Amino acid sequence: MLRFLKKQAALVWAKLHVKAAQKYKDNAPKDQERLLKELISKAEKTLFGRTHQFEQIRSIKDFQKRVPLYDYEALRPYIEKVKRGQSHILWPGQPQYFAKTSGTTSGSKYIPISHEAMPYQLGAAQSAIFHYIAKKGNADFVNGKMIFLQGSPHLDEEYGILTGRLSGIVAHHIPSYLQKNRLPSLATNTIEDWEQKVDAIVEETETQDMTLISGIPPWLIMYFEKLTEKHGKKITHLFPNLQLLITGGVNYEPYREKMEELLGKPVDTIQTFPASEGFFAFQDDYTKPGLQLLTNHGIFYEFIPLESYGKPDAPRLSLAEVELEKDYALILSTNSGLWAYSIGDVVRFISLSPYRIVVSGRTKHYTSAFGEHVIAYEVEESMKATAEKFNAQISEYHLAPQVSPAEGLPYHQWFVEFEREPSDLDAFSTELDKQLRSRNSYYDDLVKGHVLRPLVLTSLQRNAFIEMAKSQGKLGGQNKLPRLSNDRKIAEQLEPYTIP
Known part of the structure; x- marks a missing residue:
């Protein structure tokens, strides 16, 4: 009862x-x-x-x-x-x-x-x-x-x-x-x-x-x-x-x-x-x-268009001024005393009645070593579409630029830990590159213009990300590995776990 x-x-x-x-x-x-x-x-x-x-x-x-x-x-x-x-x-x-x-x-x-x-x-x-x-x-x-x-x-x-x-x-x-x-x-x-x-x-x-x-x-x-x-x-x-x-x-x-x-x-x-x-x-x-x-x-919110974030004349929009399907840096003023505070998250509105958002990335977590400004939302959607097409299952991944390769053009390097590998890794890599190019026109232009070569996919051992976090003393707690970097600090930590 x-x-x-x-x-x-x-x-x-x-x-x-x-x-x-x-x-x-x-x-x-x-x-x-x-x-x-x-x-x-x-x-x-x-x-x-x-x-x-x-x-x-x-x-x-x-x-x-x-x-x-x-x-x-x-x-x-x-x-x-x-x-x-x-x-x-x-x-x-x-x-x-x-x-x-x-x-x-x-x-x-x-x-x-x-x-x-x-x-x-x-x-x-x-x-x-x-x-x-x-x-x-x-x-x-x-x-x-x-x-x-x-x-x-x-x-x-x-x-x-x-x-x-x-x-x-x-x-x-x-x-x-x-x-x-x-x-x-x-x-x-x-x-x-x-x-x-x-x-x-x-x-x-x-x-x-x-x-x-x-x-x-x-x-x-x-x-x-x-x-x-x-x-x-x-x-x-x-x-x-x-x-x-x-x-x-x-x-x-x-x-x-x-x-x-x-x-x-x-x-x-x-x-x-x-x-x-x-x-x-x-x-x-x-x-x-x-x-x-x-x-x-x-919490009072302001929103800065991501393409303007960091510029001295960046507009600060109120809720009444936002648009659908645009990426905004999230700015807070709170009843704890944070004022016009940039928290570092990027959001995208998918509805204005009511106001619904998706978190599309971080202001500091992006890849733009060549001016492409690839954000987390584009990367995650590209990986999701590719994995579905090839019936692959992904445990975790990280994207880093390779600016100075030993030979050939620079490229994006994807470190991927598969739970279930695709039958054809080369075809998977080609499709992943295609998906990202369809979502980011700047990246597409760089590949078309032979500034970058198509992405390079590097497979990792099982539990690579867990083992790397453990070696850094960052397992659990509030530690979250960024999926994108603008340098190779995390990439270098993942290198020991690559599959030859």
């Missing part, structure tokens, strides 16, 4: 939530303008607000004139003041948390999370689940076990502020009604070594009635592979009541085929777009592509 009541309550809550959320979808541009004014008003007396004359800002255009673009390095002097214990620097008071992330040029980054922002991180995840329940008309999974593959919940106190990985911070705020069914245990979750942690999770969960599993795709695959190796069963045979996967962190599509093979049969999937800086979007309709942009969750 209790199980029935729990399920029915979830159905009622979900329908009410989705009905209330509809008004935000309908009024997104106006809500965004109102939200910016609220953020400005709240932070007017902070050091950042006084420096940028927030008291004189009356519109989006005023804001853009007075507040230039910031990245972490530009914002670092303000964050250093917060770390020294000063208050009212970027946002009133002090942050509730620092989400500590690993940077490339900046070393460790300390991303402030305010008391106001934390409920939005949790609320967005809850909203994603409610939208699924309402659309599916079923909430059976609430009575089973749920696993969240995440970073350690251990928090340190640095500079008087609790500090840790975002997923670890969120773990301390899981609602009590979910704690009873939630796995893994705290002891297992705090294991730092990722391989040991996954082994422990397997032991804790292999006999449980798992109904919901959440994590970024590479973590899920590693977990599923260990279960399959141990039991010789597909995941849906091992967990017959598994109903829902929730993923985020990286694009799910390149991993879909491998996931479905491990699962054994289709399982409903919700894709999300969370980050330490905020929770930006989730799949509000699991039957349709694209993620609904969250326009009422404490």
Whole structure:
């Protein structure tokens, strides 16, 4: 009886939530303008607000004139003041948390999370689940076990502020009604070594009635592979009541085929777009592509056309000004005190009613050694189409330019780890090059003009990417290998794993 009541309550809550959320979808541009004014008003007396004359800002255009673009390095002097214990620097008071992330040029980054922002991180995840329940008309999974593959919940106190990985911070705020069914245990979750942690999770969960599993795709695959190796069963045979996967962190599509093979049969999937800086979007309709942009969750968005990003006169567009099927660098102003902040993600709108996006790449993850500016979305779509045509299955891959080959013209080198190789690698390589040329006219021109030769495909040993990450101490955690580079640093690390 209790199980029935729990399920029915979830159905009622979900329908009410989705009905209330509809008004935000309908009024997104106006809500965004109102939200910016609220953020400005709240932070007017902070050091950042006084420096940028927030008291004189009356519109989006005023804001853009007075507040230039910031990245972490530009914002670092303000964050250093917060770390020294000063208050009212970027946002009133002090942050509730620092989400500590690993940077490339900046070393460790300390991303402030305010008391106001934390409920939005949790609320967005809850909203994603409610939208699924309402659309599916079923909430059976609430009575089973749920696993969240995440970073350690251990928090340190640095500079008087609790500090840790975002997923670890969120773990301390899981609602009590979910704690009873939630796995893994705290002891297992705090294991730092990722391989040991996954082994422990397997032991804790292999006999449980798992109904919901959440994590970024590479973590899920590693977990599923260990279960399959141990039991010789597909995941849906091992967990017959598994109903829902929730993923985020990286694009799910390149991993879909491998996931479905491990699962054994289709399982409903919700894709999300969370980050330490905020929770930006989730799949509000699991039957349709694209993620609904969250326009009422404490974040004001601006969008810079990717072809203009980095230029001094680059336009900063509001939500009302974006167009379909164009790539934009995502810029944030948040209720944690990040202002006109370039997060580094590139998004593309596939719907304007409601506003739905796909994450099409990173501003720093591209290949343009010859001016072609190939982005992740083009690469992923090219690989997907080619793999489908040749019935191949890809575990992982990386694209790097070869600017100075020993002989012949320069080229793009693709390092590919196959789960299932095509019967003809040369034909596969030719088709992959054709697919990329059809999606990027600049690359096509370079090949036609004999500036570049067609791509070179290099096959890698099984588990090459896992072994490389392990050798670098970057297995698990928040480490995500970029699929594209503009240099050969990652390519050189992959060289030892090539198949002769």
